[in-house]
Amino acid sequence: QKEVEQDPGPLSVPEGAIVSLNCTYSNSAFQYFMWYRQYSRKGPELLMYTYSSGNKEDGRFTAQVDKSSKYISLFIRDSQPSDSATYLCAMSSSGSARQLTFGSGTQLTVLP
Amino acid sequence: DTGVSQDPRHKITKRGQNVTFRCDPISEHNRLYWYRQTLGQGPEFLTYFQNEAQLEKSRLLSNRFSAERPKGSFSTLEIQRTEQGDSAMYLCASSAIIAGGLTRWYGYTFGSGTRLTVV
Numbered sequence: 001q002k003e004v005e006q007d008p009g010p011l012s013v014p015e016g017a018i019v020s021l022n023c024t025y026s027n028s029a030f031q032y033f034m035w036y037r038q039y040s041r042k043g044p045e046l047l048m049y050t051y052s053s054g055n056k057e058d059g060r061f062t063a064q065v066d067k068s069s070k071y072i073s074l075f076i077r078d079s080q081p082s083d084s085a086t087y088l089c090a091m092s093s094s095g096s097a098r099q100l101t102f103g104s105g106t107q108l109t110v111l112p
Numbered sequence: 113d114t115g116v117s118q119d120p121r122h123k124i125t126k127r128g129q130n131v132t133f134r135c136d137p138i139s140e141h142n143r144l145y146w147y148r149q150t151l152g153q154g155p156e157f158l159t160y161f162q163n164e165a166q167l168e169k170s171r172l173l174s175n176r177f178s179a180e181r182p183k184g185s186f187s188t189l190e191i192q193r194t195e196q197g198d199s200a201m202y203l204c205a206s207s208a209i210i211a212g213g214l215t216r217w218y219g220y221t222f223g224s225g226t227r228l229t230v231v
Binding site: 100 | 155220
């Protein structure tokens, strides 16, 4: 069993929809949680970074962490075709993130 | 350009050959990381450097793999006697850690990767 599980999709939604992306994990030592976006043939780029449980909002993006359930989510409001990409969750037990453990990614397509 | 630069972007090699990739991190970043990503999977940690010191290596980094970061600037990743299973995207990332007092981390910046195909 992988430490981090992520539904690979693909997920296809109409423009303007609310998108929910999720990951579950098994390592209770994880305290730092990240979401990355990866466009085709590009490296991942950091979208959101949260510590411990709670919510964090940044524009159209909201990250939620529920450590008691070992479950994290990323919500995208008013989705745009430019949001079409693969979304990767990543986690670390260390604040200096010497090593990240990634999910396998969810492929999202937002249809115009 | 202030991003992470990787070279080459794509490398095709025959099984058994040696290959070397280069990564130029963001100049003010003191940490540099190598990850490997196969199709449909997330990146997997290989190794990381703080300045010129290689501080951690994954068990994924077999004896055929070696990484260096001379003078704490650019880094190279060499794969000797390549195998078809080495075919993957090799990603480099860098980050800044402020030493002393509260350690802060501002996230990795990834390069666009080197796609290796072993035929």
